Amino acid sequence: MRLCQATLREIQMPLVRPFETSFGRTADRRILLVEVDADGVAGWGECVAGERPSYSPETIETAWHILRDFIWPALVRKEFAAAADVWEMVASIRGHHMARAAMEAAVWDAEARQKNLPLWKLIGGTLEEIPCGVSIGIQESGEELERVVEKELAAGYQRIKIKIKPGYDVEPVARLRRRFPKIRLMVDANSAYRPDDAARLRELEAYYLMMIEQPLGWDDIWSHAELQRQLMTPICLDECIHTEEHAQAAIALGACRIINMKLGRVGGFAPARRIHDLCRDRGIPVWCGGMLESGIGRAHNIALSTLPNFTLPGDVTASKRYWTEDVIDPEVTVTPQGTIRVPSGPGIGYQPRRERIERLTVRHEVLR
Numbered sequence: 001m002r003l004c005q006a007t008l009r010e011i012q013m014p015l016v017r018p019f020e021t022s023f024g025r026t027a028d029r030r031i032l033l034v035e036v037d038a039d040g041v042a043g044w045g046e047c048v049a050g051e052r053p054s055y056s057p058e059t060i061e062t063a064w065h066i067l068r069d070f071i072w073p074a075l076v077r078k079e080f081a082a083a084a085d086v087w088e089m090v091a092s093i094r095g096h097h098m099a100r101a102a103m104e105a106a107v108w109d110a111e112a113r114q115k116n117l118p119l120w121k122l123i124g125g126t127l128e129e130i131p132c133g134v135s136i137g138i139q140e141s142g143e144e145l146e147r148v149v150e151k152e153l154a155a156g157y158q159r160i161k162i163k164i165k166p167g168y169d170v171e172p173v174a175r176l177r178r179r180f181p182k183i184r185l186m187v188d189a190n191s192a193y194r195p196d197d198a199a200r201l202r203e204l205e206a207y208y209l210m211m212i213e214q215p216l217g218w219d220d221i222w223s224h225a226e227l228q229r230q231l232m233t234p235i236c237l238d239e240c241i242h243t244e245e246h247a248q249a250a251i252a253l254g255a256c257r258i259i260n261m262k263l264g265r266v267g268g269f270a271p272a273r274r275i276h277d278l279c280r281d282r283g284i285p286v287w288c289g290g291m292l293e294s295g296i297g298r299a300h301n302i303a304l305s306t307l308p309n310f311t312l313p314g315d316v317t318a319s320k321r322y323w324t325e326d327v328i329d330p331e332v333t334v335t336p337q338g339t340i341r342v343p344s345g346p347g348i349g350y351q352p353r354r355e356r357i358e359r360l361t362v363r364h365e366v367l368r
């Protein structure tokens, strides 16, 4: 394969409803899309870096800089065999996984289109229907939270995750458990607690949660190991796992029993597959997280979720939960059973809607 052109675009889209986590509230997304031309075939990727460096150190601005000034020069006009090689070609760049993943994923899409294969088959996926859960932001009131959960359950979603933070944790969980005693329920703290909050987190044990996601520091694997020793409920790590080595350390230390996989956080499909295989070998289930993606990133998440150790419902949901109108055709839909049927077309299996993307674009840069 040979890449001769890439286009970076920033699109702006308002969320249907603002999404609030322990680290802040997002109402409007700024999304960096990468389009590559690989031997005349287009491939698309989405950079999931945020508007602010509050989930990870990357932002859309750092990603643009790294993509233009370091990732693209390492790839342009070089001959390589497959998208699986991109990771090695940009290995001299430290960190900046979300920037690397956006480019890598675009090349995977292009390779799959060249081979007229669905991307999920090219990466070795096996599941043709993936189970879906939802991530529900912090709500104004307990009544509102119940209403939102009820709506998502009625839509078929198989598990409910709510965001928590100090001062908004045991009470909403207890309320939901009273109202919905049997649902699969979990919480995500996005690193809002400190190690000496262990007693508070132990109070959540009464509500038989599937897992507690990333309660402690975003780079603090050790304290999660100490906390997991005091909890029956499995800890799931998200923010802490950027590399295969992090996954190895977290598993060996007993810092988690489940891992949330995000393409952007780990740097693309090649590292995601290695982490997937490691977890499979260690008996650690994984599931696919979300980053409020547009349809492009959503499509990549669907492909990733077809790998066989993605045994738990992911945060991969219908386009309409976030967008009045998505940037792909068809939009992502969820069955009444709370699953997504994996598309059978080539590449990501959904067509980027160029005219809509053009209309939403606030800046673009062509790299050659």
Ligand code: OSB
Pocket (backbone or CB within 6 Å): 055, 134, 135, 188, 190, 238, 289, 290, 291, 292, 293, 315, 316, 317
């Ligand atoms: O921690 O999983 C997270 C959104 C933005 C940043 C971090 C997270 C999330 C979500 C939303 O939970 C998942 C989704 O896209 O539906």
Ligand code: MG
Pocket (backbone or CB within 6 Å): 188, 190, 213, 214, 238, 239, 260, 289
């Ligand atoms: Mg999370």
